[in-house]
Amino acid sequence: MAKTKRSFDIEISETRCRSCAVCWEVCAPKVLSWKPPLNKAIVKDLAACTGCRLCEWLCPDWAIVVRPVVLESSEALT
Amino acid sequence: MSLPNGMPATRPAKKKLDLQRPLDELVEMYADIPDKSFRYCPGCGLGMAQSAIMRAFHRAGVDITKVATAGGSGCYSVMGHYFKSSHIHGSHGRGCAYATGLKLARPELTVLTLQGDGDLLAIGGNHFIHAARRNIDITVICFNNYNFGDTGGQFAPTTPLGSKTDTSSLGMPEPAFDACKLAIGAGAGFVARSTVAHPAHLTKMIADAIEWKGFAFVEVMQHCHVLWGRRNGMPEAMDMMRFYKDNSVLHLSTVPEEERFDIPVYSEDEKDVKFVLGVLHREKKPEYTEEYAKLRAKAMAKLPAKVKS
Numbered sequence: 103m104a105k106t107k108r109s110f111d112i113e114i115s116e117t118r119c120r121s122c123a124v125c126w127e128v129c130a131p132k133v134l135s136w137k138p139p140l141n142k143a144i145v146k147d148l149a150a151c152t153g154c155r156l157c158e159w160l161c162p163d164w165a166i167v168v169r170p171v172v173l174e175s176s177e178a179l180t
Numbered sequence: 181m182s183l184p185n186g187m188p189a190t191r192p193a194k195k196k197l198d199l200q201r202p203l204d205e206l207v208e209m210y211a212d213i214p215d216k217s218f219r220y221c222p223g224c225g226l227g228m229a230q231s232a233i234m235r236a237f238h239r240a241g242v243d244i245t246k247v248a249t250a251g252g253s254g255c256y257s258v259m260g261h262y263f264k265s266s267h268i269h270g271s272h273g274r275g276c277a278y279a280t281g282l283k284l285a286r287p288e289l290t291v292l293t294l295q296g297d298g299d300l301l302a303i304g305g306n307h308f309i310h311a312a313r314r315n316i317d318i319t320v321i322c323f324n325n326y327n328f329g330d331t332g333g334q335f336a337p338t339t340p341l342g343s344k345t346d347t348s349s350l351g352m353p354e355p356a357f358d359a360c361k362l363a364i365g366a367g368a369g370f371v372a373r374s375t376v377a378h379p380a381h382l383t384k385m386i387a388d389a390i391e392w393k394g395f396a397f398v399e400v401m402q403h404c405h406v407l408w409g410r411r412n413g414m415p416e417a418m419d420m421m422r423f424y425k426d427n428s429v430l431h432l433s434t435v436p437e438e439e440r441f442d443i444p445v446y447s448e449d450e451k452d453v454k455f456v457l458g459v460l461h462r463e464k465k466p467e468y469t470e471e472y473a474k475l476r477a478k479a480m481a482k483l484p485a486k487v488k489s
Contacts, residue, residue: 117215117216117217118216118217119217120217120222120223121222122222122223122417123223123416123417123418124223124417124418124421127418128418128421156379158202158203159228159231159232159235159379159380160228160231160376160379161227161228161231162218162220162222162223162224162225162226162227162228162417163217163218163222163227164203164207164213164218164227164231165217166203167202167203167204168202168203169202170200
């Protein structure tokens with residue numbers, strides 16, 4: 103019985119982000135990172151996201167939205 | 181069927197935490213926010229607390245058109261305008277007074293006050309203790325950032341002993357206010373404390389406070405890394421959140437009796453003073469609007485029939 107792999111889609115609003123560094127500091131699997139020169143948050147490694155939603159809950163400017171992507175089990179295996 | 185001690189055999193179903201709902205759906209339901217970022221400093225804990233309050237509305241299942249918030253002056257005072265609820269932006273420190281009047285006139289509304297520590301405990305201290313004494317059904321949320329942030333970081337009644345602020349550059353000589361202890365002493369029915377570094381816990385505390393029948397008080401430890409943190413060796417938002425994580429205790433039973441309800445004391449050599457999170461006090465008391473309705477009915481019964489018509 104193969105497990106269904108859960109994956110997540112992270113959307114970051116560039117106009118709302120103000121480079122406060124909270125999201126990439128709280129992210130344990132290092133999914134989020136920053137991009138110079140303005141150091142706005144970017145998604146670096148989406149596959150590592152576990153969907154804990156800490157970045158979404160803690161973003162002070164409400165710039166991050168995490169959506170679960172529902173995959174079929176056969177799709178997840180390939 | 182019930183058990184011998186009077187408890188029902190089946191437990192009431194636990195309310196399911198709707199953790200998986202994306203932020204934009206919640207915003208559509210409860211908030212009215214601008215396209216650009218908020219008016220707070222970058223990384224400010226008020227944005228996190230605002231998010232927790234919105235999730236608490238969702239968890240408590242309130243109708244947002246039947247919610248009214250009140251507040252005074254401070255960094256937080258734009259927060260009421262970011263929700264779809266009604267908001268009174270009143271004079272400094274009078275949030276509890278506005279909320280009391282509103283609740284008496286319209287008892288069917290859910291009334292919250294959003295207030296800062298200087299607003300609630302320094303300028304509006306008298307309104308706060310008397311609203312707590314009356315046990316009127318409002319929810320007071322206090323954003324404690326250890327200083328007067330809006331005016332440039334002067335010391336407030338909640339500034340921890342020994343910490344540096346704009347007006348106490350050699351260390352605060354006065355001990356700080358414990359807002360939760362004050363609320364318990366003044367007679368509040370529900371008193372809880374949480375920090376922005378524990379977002380799920382904070383959401384639960386605020387939702388429980390909204391559902392509580394009677395005066396409910398939630399102290400939200402919310403960082404001000406720009407003014408308080410910068411002067412005390414914590415210049416980033418994450419430094420202050422680590423400070424909250426390290427200095428807070430989530431379970432009351434793990435703390436000895438004499439150390440409970442301790443407020444943080446900040447100094448160079450002593451950083452290990454803990455403060456307790458969670459529901460610190462819960463007590464059922466007669467609620468003021470119900471008592472007032474009874475009083476009114478009694479007075480109306482005494483009126484002569486001529487006046488009634």
